Amino acid sequence: MQGLMMDQPLTISALLTFAEQNHGESEIVTRTVEGPIHRHTYRDAARRSRQLAGALQRLGVRDGDRVGTLAWNTHRHFELYYGVSGMGAVLHTINPRLFPDQIAYIIGHAEDSFLFFDLTFLPLVEQLAPKLRGVRGFVAMTDRAHMPTSALHGLLCYEDLLAAEDGAFAWPKLDENAASSLCYTSGTTGNPKGVVYSHRSTVLHSWAVCMPDAMGLSSTSVILPVVPMFHVNAWGLAYAGPMSGAKLVMPGAGLDGERLCEMLRTEGVTFSAGVPTVWLGMLAYMDAHPEIKLPALKTLLIGGSAMPRAMLEVFETKHGIDALHAWGMTEMSPIGVVGRLLPKHAGWPRERRLAQQAKQGRAVFGVEMKIVDDDNRSLPRDGKAFGNLKVRGPWIARSYFRGEGGEILDKDGWFDTGDVATIDADGYMQITDRSKDVIKSGGEWISSIDLENVAVGFPGVAEACVIGVPHEKWGERPLLLAVCKPDQTIDTTALLAFFDGKVAKWWRPDEALVVKELPHTATGKLLKAKLREQFRAHRLPNTAAR
Numbered sequence: 001m002q003g004l005m006m007d008q009p010l011t012i013s014a015l016l017t018f019a020e021q022n023h024g025e026s027e028i029v030t031r032t033v034e035g036p037i038h039r040h041t042y043r044d045a046a047r048r049s050r051q052l053a054g055a056l057q058r059l060g061v062r063d064g065d066r067v068g069t070l071a072w073n074t075h076r077h078f079e080l081y082y083g084v085s086g087m088g089a090v091l092h093t094i095n096p097r098l099f100p101d102q103i104a105y106i107i108g109h110a111e112d113s114f115l116f117f118d119l120t121f122l123p124l125v126e127q128l129a130p131k132l133r134g135v136r137g138f139v140a141m142t143d144r145a146h147m148p149t150s151a152l153h154g155l156l157c158y159e160d161l162l163a164a165e166d167g168a169f170a171w172p173k174l175d176e177n178a179a180s181s182l183c184y185t186s187g188t189t190g191n192p193k194g195v196v197y198s199h200r201s202t203v204l205h206s207w208a209v210c211m212p213d214a215m216g217l218s219s220t221s222v223i224l225p226v227v228p229m230f231h232v233n234a235w236g237l238a239y240a241g242p243m244s245g246a247k248l249v250m251p252g253a254g255l256d257g258e259r260l261c262e263m264l265r266t267e268g269v270t271f272s273a274g275v276p277t278v279w280l281g282m283l284a285y286m287d288a289h290p291e292i293k294l295p296a297l298k299t300l301l302i303g304g305s306a307m308p309r310a311m312l313e314v315f316e317t318k319h320g321i322d323a324l325h326a327w328g329m330t331e332m333s334p335i336g337v338v339g340r341l342l343p344k345h346a347g348w349p350r351e352r353r354l355a356q357q358a359k360q361g362r363a364v365f366g367v368e369m370k371i372v373d374d375d376n377r378s379l380p381r382d383g384k385a386f387g388n389l390k391v392r393g394p395w396i397a398r399s400y401f402r403g404e405g406g407e408i409l410d411k412d413g414w415f416d417t418g419d420v421a422t423i424d425a426d427g428y429m430q431i432t433d434r435s436k437d438v439i440k441s442g443g444e445w446i447s448s449i450d451l452e453n454v455a456v457g458f459p460g461v462a463e464a465c466v467i468g469v470p471h472e473k474w475g476e477r478p479l480l481l482a483v484c485k486p487d488q489t490i491d492t493t494a495l496l497a498f499f500d501g502k503v504a505k506w507w508r509p510d511e512a513l514v515v516k517e518l519p520h521t522a523t524g525k526l527l528k529a530k531l532r533e534q535f536r537a538h539r540l541p542n543t544a545a546r
C-alpha cells in the first residue's frame with residue numbers, strides 16, 4: 001500500500017519564495033566589496049534573483065549549464081545562489097584561494113558558461129582569461145559607477161543585467177534530483193574533484209542544520225557566515241537563512257578581527273560560523289581591545305579543522321559565548337555532526353563536560369556513521385576504539401563529477417571519510433586524525449590532533465602541528481612544530497614536559513621546534529604532507545620512545 005501524500009519536489013527556489021512570503025522584511029546586510037554597507041530584504045533578494053534568472057535566460061544559459069562565481073559573502077552572491085540554481089542551471093562556487101592553475105583547471109573541468117566575479121578578483125580573472133576558452137562571458141558583480149576598465153572580452157555589469165529585467169520570471173518546476181550546485185574539494189592530493197549537490201540534498205541538509213540540536217536557527221537569529229560561500233555553500237547557511245527567516249549579515253572581504261567584531265556588534269549577530277583560524281584572529285583582536293563587548297553573540301559554530309579545547313574555554317569563560325564544535329566535509333554538504341550537549345551533561349563536573357564539548361559531536365538526523373578497522377569490521381561505540389570513519393546519508397556524495405576517482409562507495413553504500421575517529425555510547429564522534437596523518441609508532445597509532453590540542457594550551461603557543469617523522473626503531477615518532485604568539489617566547493623543554501599526565505607517555509613528542517609559520521591549504525587546513533616532506537630527513541634526538 002502506498003502513502004497518499006503529494007509528491008512535491010524539494011527545490012531551492014522554494015526556500016526563497018518561502019522567505020519572501022513569510023519573512024519578507026528580514027534583512028540581508030552586506031559589507032560590500034566597493035566599501036559601503038548595503039541593506040536589503042528577502043523580498044528584495046527574491047525579486048532580484050528572479051531578475052537575475054531572467055538575465056541568465058536572455059544570455060542563453062540553459063538547464064544544467066554551469067555558472068561560475070569567484071566571490072565573497074555578499075548580497076549579490078546570495079542572489080546568484082538562487083537565480084542560478086532556481087532557473088535550473090548549476091552554481092559553481094570557486095575557491096579563489098586555490099592556485100591559479102587549479103582554478104583554470106576546475107573552470108575548464110566544470111565547463112562554466114559564464115563567470116561572475118567580485119572586483120577584488122579582476123586581476124585574477126584577467127590573468128586566467130586566456131586559459132578560459134569555454135567561458136562565454138564575464139560578469140563583474142558591481143554597478144555601472146564601479147565598472148572597471150578592463151580588456152576582458154565582453155565584460156558585463158551585474159546591476160545592468162538586473163536593471164534590464166522586470167522580475168516577472170517564474171521559477172520552473174524542477175526535478176528535485178537535478179544538480180543545483182557544484183563545489184570542488186581542495187585537492188591536497190591530485191586534481192580537485194567536483195561534488196555535485198542536488199536540489200533535494202540541499203533542502204534536506206538545510207532542514208537538518210536549522211534543527212535546535214544542530215545550528216538551532218529561527219527567525220530570531222541573526223547569522224553572520226564567516227565561512228565563505230565559495231566553500232561548501234557556506235556550510236548551508238545561505239539556504240538555512242531563508243528557511244528559518246533569520247537576518248543574514250554578510251561580511252564581504254572583511255574577515256579580519258576588527259571588521260568582524262564591528263559587524264558582529266553593530267548588527268546584533270547571535271550566531272556565526274567559521275574555521276578555527278578565523279576565531280584565533282578575532283580572539284587576538286578582542287584581547288588587544290578589551291572594551292569590545294558582543295552581548296548578542298550566543299553561538300559560534302567552529303569546524304573545518306579541530307577546535308582546540310583552549311578556544312572553547314576562552315570563549316566560554318572570557319566572553320560568555322558558546323563555541324559549538326561541528327564536523328563535516330565538502331562531500332557531505334557539509335554537516336555531519338554537531339557537538340550540542342545532552343541534558344545529562346549539565347550535571348557533569350566542568351572538566352569532564354568541556355572534554356565532551358571538545359568532541360566533534362553527534363550525528364544530525366539523516367547522517368549514519370560507523371567506525372571500522374582496516375578489514376572493514378565494525379568497531380564498538382565505546383569512545384575508546386578508533387577506526388576509519390564511514391558515513392551514509394541523503395546529502396552525501398555517491399560519486400564525483402564526471403566519475404573522477406572511480407567508485408567511491410563500498411558495497412554497502414558507505415563513504416570512507418578518510419578520517420579516523422572514536423564514537424561513544426551517546427553517539428559523540430571524535431576525530432583522532434586524518435588517516436594519512438596518523439602517526440604509526442611501534443605498530444600503534446598516535447593521534448596528531450590530540451597532541452596539537454595539548455600544545456595550543458601551553459603559554460606562548462599560537463598554533464601547533466604534529467607530524468610523524470621516520471624513526472629507525474619505532475617506524476615513526478611525533479615531532480611538534482609550534483608557532484609563537486607575537487612578542488612571546490616558547491620554552492620547548494617545558495612544552496614537552498607539559499604533555500606529562502595529559503597523554504600516554506609514549507605519545508609525548510620526541511622534539512618540539514619553534515617555526516615562523518605553518519603551511520595551510522586553500523581551506524585553512526594544515527598542509528601536513530608538505531611538512532612531512534620537509535622533515536623527512538630530520539633526525540630526532542635520541543629518546544626512549546616508549
Ligand code: ADP
Pocket residue numbers: 184185186187302303304305306307325326327328329330331334360417418419431433434521523525
Ligand atoms: P577539503 O576541500 O579540504 O576537502 P573539507 O572541508 O571538505 O575541505 O574537509 C573535510 C575534512 O576536514 C574532514 O574530512 C576532516 O578531516 C576535516 N575536518 C572538518 N571539520 C573538522 C573538525 N571539526 N575537526 C577535525 N577535523 C575536521
